[in-house]
Amino acid sequence: MNAHPSFDLLSPYLTKYPQAGGSLFQVYNDIKYSQQWEQIELVELESCNRVGIKGRKPGVETSLYVVPCSLPESISFGWLSSAFASFPSSSIYLAITSEDSSVVYYKISQGIVKPPM
Template sequence: MEGHPSYQELSGIAQKYPQTAGSLFQTYNDLKLAQQWEDLEVLDVPACARGAFKGRRPKTDNTLYVVPCSLAESLSIEWFHQAFSDLGRPPHIYLAICAEDSNIVYYKLSPGIIKPPV
């Protein structure tokens, strides 16, 4: 991982939270290289002991937040509350669940109960 060109952008957070460095690296490369997000920033989410991302999908103005995690992790409601709080209470965040085979599934999370669009 250290030899990859994107590691320099992630090194500070990856060294601070080494247990989540794999999912951070995998999510960053998916957003930056595959999905080509713009203005991608690495954020510190200390209450969740990991990094996260802030950026925009191509040709959009909406700022989105992505919090990576591993498929093997156990997360709690309190963990989600802390993530929303550390990120400044955005209307929603995306949870990037990374598997060992490099698959990533993104779940859109909103605080509280939200009626799905019809």
């Protein structure tokens, strides 16, 4: 992991939030190298004890917000509220990682949202 190109950027956060470090490393690399997002920024979510990711998909003008977590973690409404409070958006993506290196992204919106037709 130390030889990976993203290690130097992520290293301070991996040390500060070790329980969420694996998820951050996995999701950041998926967004940057697989999905090739642009203008990626790391955002400390101290109330959630982790780092979130802000960025844009290629060809999209609006920023998206991602909160990495692992499959065994317990997530509460309070935790999600804290994540929402850290981002200026009515929706975030919860990036859930598993031990087999897969990542599943769930779009979570505040309040009741009518599905698109």
